[in-house]
Amino acid sequence: MLTLLASVSHARGAPESFADLAQQVSPAVVNITTATVVAQDTGPSPMVPEGSPFEDFFRDFLDRNGGDQSPQSRRSSALGSGFVISEDGFIVTNNHVIEGADEIEIEFFGDRGTLPATVVGTDPNTDIALLKVETDEPLPFVPFGDSGAIRVGDWVMAMGNPLGQGFSISAGIISARGRELQGTYDDFLQTDAAINRGNSGGPLFNMDGQVIGVNTAILSPNGGSIGIGFAMASNVVTKVVDQLKEFGETRRGWLGVRIQDVTDDVAEAMGLADARGALVTDVPEGPAMDAGMEAGDVIVNFGGEDIEDTRELVRIVGNSGVGETVRVIVLREGQTQTLRVTLGRREEAISADASEAPEETPGEDAPLEKTVLGLSLSEMTPELREELGLDAGSSGLVVTAVLAESQAAAKGLEAGDVITEAGQQRLETIADLEARVAEAKDGGRQSILLLVRRGGDPRFVALPVEE
Structure with a gap:
């Protein structure tokens, strides 16, 4: 108990105010407005039969009211946030904020006005975009921090343009680390600092004024903040930004x-x-x-x-x-x-095409069929290769049926699967599989590892050797 109290006594308390931090970093936070030209159909034109006495009337009417009834265009705008990372005008935001935009306008904090921006590069996998503005004077910027050093429970501050209301801050703590949403490279920090639409692309600061995340997504049943927000960790973002700056694309x-x-x-x-x-x-x-x-x-x-x-x-x-x-x-x-x-x-x-497997000449012997480990199996034949759409060189045992109450069924095996290895050794015949099962039993193993291919995709499945 004394040790616990001593640990608690060294915990950092809540800041008295975030005002100094907000004043320090706000000049580097920007609002982003995008414009996209969208085709707009004006609706159906009047249909007048050729030779009708009203033909000339409708032609004159259309000429007086704009003539051409082809689809017109309108401008669609969107709002988001971002932050300056260098004095020469590089800006980080979310890819979804600027995706498909024809024009990007950067609004700076205070009376600095607006500047047009160009896209340096984007990475949809992490939802990060790098923009650039041209300016004669150095811009205030913020540094990245080490997201790996942030702890669950540490205080953070989010800043951006929520719901198009202009520069705004919110504060909270890190609720969780290492969150995965949908992407392969996801490494999100979860925070209860209020994040709403328009905050996308804005920075998440630690108490030293360093960016440790890029506000990207919220989890909400109604589209508003309920205290579950996600920021892409800065240790991911910095690698992406470096590559976008150097190559204009990612190179993983x-x-x-x-x-x-x-x-x-x-x-x-x-x-x-x-x-x-x-x-x-x-x-x-x-x-x-x-x-x-x-x-x-x-x-x-x-x-x-x-x-x-x-x-x-x-x-x-x-x-x-x-x-x-x-x-x-x-x-x-x-x-x-x-x-x-x-x-x-x-x-x-x-993007590369998959290489074709080398052809082999199949044997002429009739295939053996047998039930092993709850699986009805057939040795490979040219007919089965053709039926399953396999390459000529494909080998292994074809599952023709699965016993309903077997462990094989519970593990998701089904007819049409091809077992190519057992005990990490290749299979050509059912006798090969039976030998591997016997070896597993003799070795005191309770299960055997099978390499199963379905539609060309492989996965390992462990099945009990006593079925």
């Missing part, structure tokens, strides 16, 4: 693997002490394959950082430099191995 690292989380049953089937890391399900042609990575490897450390799950690996790889050589530690058959991977570029990999 690419490892070149398909992965899944290590669940408790998968860990047991693989003989792992802990359910952590990222399990590699497939290694297509790319950096990982060149480095010797294999399906079934568990990535436990990347570039000196321990990997807890797939989300963390994707984030760390994406934040790594293209062309950078990284030390990757994997678990393979119970032993650690260190690989050195030279990363590619994710954006190029996504």
Whole structure:
């Protein structure tokens, strides 16, 4: 109890006022107005039969009232927030604030007036945009802080243009860290500082006047603030901004693997002490394959950082430099191995066409069919390859049916799945699978790890060896 009281006594109390902080940072916060030209249909024109006695009348009427009845255009405007990050006029905001805009106008705090802005680059994945204004005099700006140092319960202040009402501040605490909404690279700080529409793109400050987040989203049933707001962490934003400033686009690292989380049953089937890391399900042609990575490897450390799950690996790889050589530690058959991977570029990999698998000549023997582990299985045939839309070189066992009360059904296996590995060894025949099951039993394992492909997408599934 004494230790608890001592800890509480050192806790920082609420600030007496946020006025000094607001006065310090407000000159660098901006309101953003965008304009977009939108085509607008004026409605149907009068239909007059050719040769009608009213034809000349309606032609004269239309000429007097604007003549051409083609679609007109109107200007649509939107409001948001942003902040200046350098004295030469670079401004950060949300991508959704300026997306599709034909004109962007920056309004500065106080009597500094407005300036037009151009888009330097955008990153829809993190909803960040970098703008630039031209000015002869240096602009007030704010620095980024370390979002990794902010703690749950620390005081923060949000500033922006809520609901188009102009410069406004709100204060609260960090409610949670590491929130994920929908994006692959999400790393949101959750705050109860009031954030409303129009605050998007504005800064979230720590008590030292540093930006530790970019206000991006709210969670609300009615569209207004209910004390659940999200700001993209500054440690993500700074990397994106640096790349947009240098290249006008993002250049994220690419490892070149398909992965899944290590669940408790998968860990047991693989003989792992802990359910952590990222399990590699497939290694297509790319950096990982060149480095010797294999399906079934568990990535436990990347570039000196321990990997807890797939989300963390994707984030760390994406934040790594293209062309950078990284030390990757994997678990393979119970032993650690260190690989050195030279990363590619994710954006190029996504746009590249997938390579075709080499063809192989199928055997002529009739396939064996049997039920194992609650699965009705058939060995691969040319007919099954064609029916499932598989490449000529595809091998494995085809699931033709799943027993309704089996663990296989509970794990989501279904007819049409193809099992290509068991116990991290390739399967060609049902006898291969039965041998792997027997080995698992002899080794005291309660389950066996299967590599299952559905529509070309691989995943590992652990099934009990006693069905």
